[in-house]
Amino acid sequence: MTTDKSILSRFYIIATALVIVFIALGYKLFDIQIVEGQKYKDLAQETVYRNFSIEPNRGNLYDTNMNLLATSVPKYDIRFDAITVSESNFQKHASALASELSKLLGHTKNYHLQKLKRAREVKNRYLLIAKQLDYSEYVAIREFPLFNLGPYKGGFIAEQSTVREHPLGKIGERTVGFGNVGLEGAFDDYLRGKEGQRLKQKIAKGQWKPISDVNEVEPEDGYDVISTIDVNIQDVAHHALLRQLEHFEADHGSVVVMETKTGEIKAISNLGRIKGSDKYYEKLNYAVYEPHEPGSTFKLMSMAAALEDKVIDTSTVFNTENGVAQFYDRKVYDSKRGGYGKISAAEAFQVSSNTAFSKMIYDNYKDNPERFVNRLYNMGLNKKIGLKIKGEGQPTIPHPDDSNWYGTTLPWMSFGYGVTLTSLQTLTFYNAIANNGLKVKPKFIKQVRDKHSLIESYSEPIIEGSICSKETALKLRSMMESVVEKGTGSNIRHDNFKMAGKTGTCQTEYWIESGRYVSSFVGYFPADEPKYSCIVVIHKPNPKIGYYGSTVAAPVFEKIAQKIYIDTPIKDEISEKVIQEADLANSAYENYYEVSQKYKTVMPDLTGYPAMDAVSILENLGLKVTLVGDGEIVKQSIKSGAKISNNQHVNLISS
Template identity: 50%
Template sequence: MGVEDKKTSYRIYLVAVAIFVMALLVSIKLTNIQWVEGDYYRQLAKERTVKDFTIPANRGNVYSADGSLLATSIPNYTVRFDALAPTRDNFNKYAQELADSLSVMLGRPSNFYHDELRKARKHNNRYFLVAKGLSYTEYLRIKSFPLFNLGAFKGGIITEQRTIREHPIGRIAERTIGYERMGHSGENLEVGIEGAFAKYLNGKDGRQMMQKIAKNHWKPISDVNQVEPVDGYDIVSTIDVYIQDIAHHALLKQLEYYEADHGCVVVMETKTGYVKAISNLGRNTDGSYTETVNYAVWEAQEPGSTFKLPVLAALLEDKKVDTSKVYDTRNGSIPFAGGNVKDSNGKGYGKISLARGFELSSNTVMALAVWESYKDNPKEFIQRLKSFGLNKKLGVALKGEAGPKIPEPGDGIWSKATMPRMGFGYGLSMTPLQTLTFYNAIANNGEMVRPLFVKEIKEWDKIIKKFDKEVINPKVCSQETINQVRAIMQNVVKKGTGSKLYSPDFSMAGKTGTAQVNYGAGKDNMYYSSSFAGYFPAENPQYSCIIVIHKPSTSKGYYGADVSGPVFKRIAQKIYTDVPSTNEVKRLDKKIKKQDELYASYDTRMNKLTSGVPNTIGMSGMDAVAMLGNLGLKVQVIGMGKVKKQSLAPGQAITKNQTIILELS
C-alpha cells in the first residue's frame, strides 16, 4: 500500500512539474511576443486588418468650345450597413425610423427594411447591402437618415464610392473626346483628349484608412479621409457641338446610303487651326456605325486626286508651267514606264489647259505636267513637296498620328513610274488630317497652322494653360501661287468635277478625290476611297473641311463628288444658313415717309395744346401716354389699342402729378 502511495505521489509531482514547465514556457513565449517581437506582430496584425485605401480624385470635365459638357465624372455610391456597430439602444430606437425613410426613398415596404435590418443584426452581418448605384444627391439623402446620421462607428453606415465617366452628348465624337482605361493586358489605353491631357484631368488621389470586418470587406476607421483627393482640371476643347452634330449626321447619312465600310470628316477653323468638328464612323456587323478608330488621325493611305493640289502648287511655285499650258490627253490613256495612266472617263478630254485638267481631275494632264517638268531633276519635285511640310507629322496632341510617306529617288520603292503616279496622288501616303492641313494653308493665304483640339485648361474660372494658334509654316508658297490655285479650286465646284455641289447662295472651293485601295491585291480585294477636301466661303475662307469614305457600294456610286461631296455641301450649307449672324444696318439717314407723317401729326397735336387736359380720344395708347406724360400727368392705362375714354375732361386744368385714366379699345 505504501509503495502504491509513493508511485501516486511521484506521478502527481511529475505532472505538476510538467505543468509548471509548460506554464513557464508559455510565460516566456508571451513575454517574448509582448516585449521582444511585439512590434513585429502588432504591425503584422495591423497590416492584415487595417489598410490604406486610395480615394480616386474626381476627373476634370471636358467641355466644348461653346461650354457644352462633353465628358464628366459622376460619383456612384453603394451604401452598406454594419449591423453590429450601433449600440442596442440606438438600434432599437432608430431601426423603425430608418426603415420608414428607406421605404420612402427606395420604394419597398417599411416592414421589409425593418425585418432585413433586424435579420442582419441577428446574424452578425457587418456588410448588409442597403442600396447601390446612388447619385451624390441620393447618397447625401440616405446619409442623413436616422441611425445613419450617427456616422460609421455609431450608426454603422458603410459607403463605397466609384466614379463613372459619362458623355452627355452621347457617342458623337466619342473617339476624339476619348477615354483613359486599362487594357486587357494591363496596359494603359490613352485615347483622344481624355488620354492626351490625362495629367491635367486626373487630379491627385486621396487616402483613407479602412478596417477589415470580413473577407474582402472593409469599412472606414474614421468619418474623414486621411488625405482628401484633389479634383482634376477641366479641359475646354475646340469642338463646336452644333457643327459637330451637323458633320456627324451628314457623314452617317452617306455611310448608310452607300453601305460604306468606314469614313471620317474634319471641320477646321481656317485662321486658328481649331478643329470644330471631327467624326470617325466604322461599320459594325449589324450594319450600324460607331466611333471605334480615329481614321482622320491614324489612317494614312494614298490620297488620290486630292493630292493634285500640292502637285499643282509645286508646278506653279517652281515656275515650271503656267495654268494656260495645253496638254493632249489623247484617248484618255498615256503609257508611262510600262504602265498606263488613265482618265476616269475612259476617253480623255482632248487638248485642254493645265487649269482645266485640274478642274476635271484629269490624271493624264497632271502626270504629263509633272513628268515633263521634273523628269531631269525629280529631286526638285520632292524637295518642293517637302518645303510644304508634307513629309512630316503634324505633331497634334492626340496620340497615334500616322506618319506621311513621300518617296524620293534612292528609295527602294522609287521607279520611273513613281513621279507621274504621284501627279494624281498614288505612290505616297497621308492621313486625312495632314491633307486638310495643306488645304487649310492655301485657304489661309499660305500660313500653315497646326490642328488644335483643346483651347484651354481651367480650374473653375481660372485659366491654367491656353492654347493659341501654332504656326507650322508662315508661308508655304507665294501669294501668286495661292491666288491661282484658289481660283482654280473655285472653278472645280462651279464647272468641274464638283459642279453638282454648286450653289448660287453660298460659295465653296475644293477638290474631289477617288482612289483605288488595295489595287495590288487582286480585283476582289480592291475597293474605292472617295474624298472631298476644300473650304468655304471661297472668297473669305472661314472653315476648311475634308471627308473620306472607304469602300462605298459601287452599285450606288464611288466618285468623290457623288459620295463625299454632298457631306461637304451639307456642312457648308447648314453653317451658312443656320448659324446666327450680325447684320449691319445701313442708310440710317434715309427718310421714311410713313414715319415722317406720324411725327408731323404728333407735333401738330402738341403745338395745339393749351394749359388744359388734351382730348386723346381716338389716339393710339402709346401716343396718348407720351403726350400726357410730357404734360406732367400720371397715366394709368386699361386695355389695348386706341383711347376710347379718358377720366379727365378735355380742357380741364392740369394739376401737377394728377392721375388720368385711359380706357383703350
C-alpha cells in the same frame, strides 16, 4: 552500471541545455519586443488599418462655348455594418429603415427588413444596400432611420466613386474619348487632379471599412479644359456624315472642320458601321489615326510642287490624247472616256485629269525624281502633325532610294496612289493654301481653368512657316474655286455662296478585290475670305449607288458649309412661351443646343425627331433618357411644356 557521478553529469548537461534555451527565448523576446518591436507593431497595424487612395474629381471638358462635353459625376455605394449597431438601436429603427429603403430602391418593406436581420444574424459587416446612387439619393439615404446615427451607431457606410458622363451622348464620343484616348487622354495631365488618402479598417472576409468620414489627405480636383470643339458645328457634321454613310451603305467615314486662321478644330466626326447591320457609331478616330491613299485630292500637292519648282505654269498645255497614258507596263486612265484633248494645267486640275497630271510630274521629274519627292518633304508631307491626341498615323511619301521604287511610282504619285496621308494631315495642307501658304498647326484646346481662374491659355495660333509662296497659293486657290464653279465639284455650287476645294476618288484594297473606293472632298469656305476648311472622307461606299467624291463626299461638305453660313438661327426669335408650346421638330436641328441652354426647365415636344437627336437634346437638358427603337420619336413620357428638373427620367419611344 550507473553511478552518482554519471547521473550528475547528465543533470548538468540537461540544465545547461535548458539555460541555453531560456537565454535564446529571452533574447528572441527582447528582439521582438524591444529591438524590432516597432516593426512588428507597424506590421500588425498594417494588417488591420491601411491607407487607401481616393480618386479626385476629374475636371470638366467643355466645348468652345462652355457646353459640357464630359463631366465627372459622383456615385455612391451604400453598405451596412450590422455588428457595430447596438441591439436597442437595431430593434428601434430597422423596420422604419426597411420602409424607407423600399420607397427608394423598390422591393417590399419585408424584403429589406429580412435582409437587414440576416446580416445581423451572420454578423455581416459589409452588407451591400445600394450601388451607384447619385448625390441627391445619397443625401436622402444617409438621413434614413438608423443610418442617420452615423457609421458607428447606425452602421452606415458610404463609398464614393466618380463616373464619367458625356452629356452629348454618342455625338463626338470618339473625339471626347476616355482613358488615354481622344481629348480625355490628350489633356489628362490637366484633367486628372491629385489623389487623396483615406484610412480604412480590415473587417471580415478581406473587406475594408472606412473608419472615419474625414479624409486624412483631401484629393485635389482636376482642372477644367475648354476645347476648340463647337457642339453646333459638331452636330451638323455628325448628322451630315451619318446620312451620307447610310445612303451609300459605306463602311466608315470621317469629317473634320477647322478654323482657317487659328487651326482650331471645330468638329471631328468619325463613324464606322456595326458589322452585319446598317447602324453606325463613333468606332475609331479615323481622321487622326488612319493613313490612306488620298487619290485626286493629292493633285493639289503635285500642282504645288510643280509650280514652286517652276517646271510648269497654270497655262502649260498637256495632251490627254484619248484619255489613256502608258508608263512602262501600266496604263493611266481618265474618268472621261476619250479624254479631254489638249488642256492647260489649270483645266487639268479642274476636271481632275489623271493622264495630264501623270505627264506633268513624270515628264518634268523623271530624270530627277528625288527633286519632286524632296519638294513634298520640304512641304512637310512626310511628317506627322504632332498632335496632342494619341495615335496619329504616319504619312508615307515614297523615295527613289526605296527598294520598291519602280518606274511607275512617280506618275502614280501625281494623282495620289502609292502615298498615304490621314484626313487631318491632308486638311492641314489644304488649310495652309487657304492661308496663302501659311501652315497653322491644328489644335484642340483653348484654355485650362481652375474654377474661375485661368491656368493656361492657347489662344494664339501655332504658325509653322510657309509650305509655298503666296504666289503659288493664290494660283492654287483660284484653281480650287474653279473646281466648284465649273469642274468636278460643280454639283455643290451656290450662286450666292462660293466654296473652293477638290474632289477625290481612289480605289482601295485593289489588291484584294476591285470595286472598293475611298471618296473624298476637301476645301474651304467662303472661297474669297476663308473662314473654315473641311475634309470629308468616306470609305467603301456601295459602288452600285455611287462612289465618286463629287457625289458621295462633296454633298457632306456642302451641307456643313450651308448650315454654318446660310441657315438662320432660331434662338433669338422664339420666346419662352412659344418654346413651351412649339413643336421643336419644326425647328432647325443644329440650334437645339442653344435652345436647351436657354430653356433648361421646359420639356420640348420631340415628336418626329430622329432618335439620336432627341436623346442628345434631353441629355443636354440634364435628363436621364431611356430610348426604345431607333427611328423617329412617336411618344414621350413627359408632355411638352411641362416643368423638368435635373436627373429627371424620361422614356422615349421611336418608330
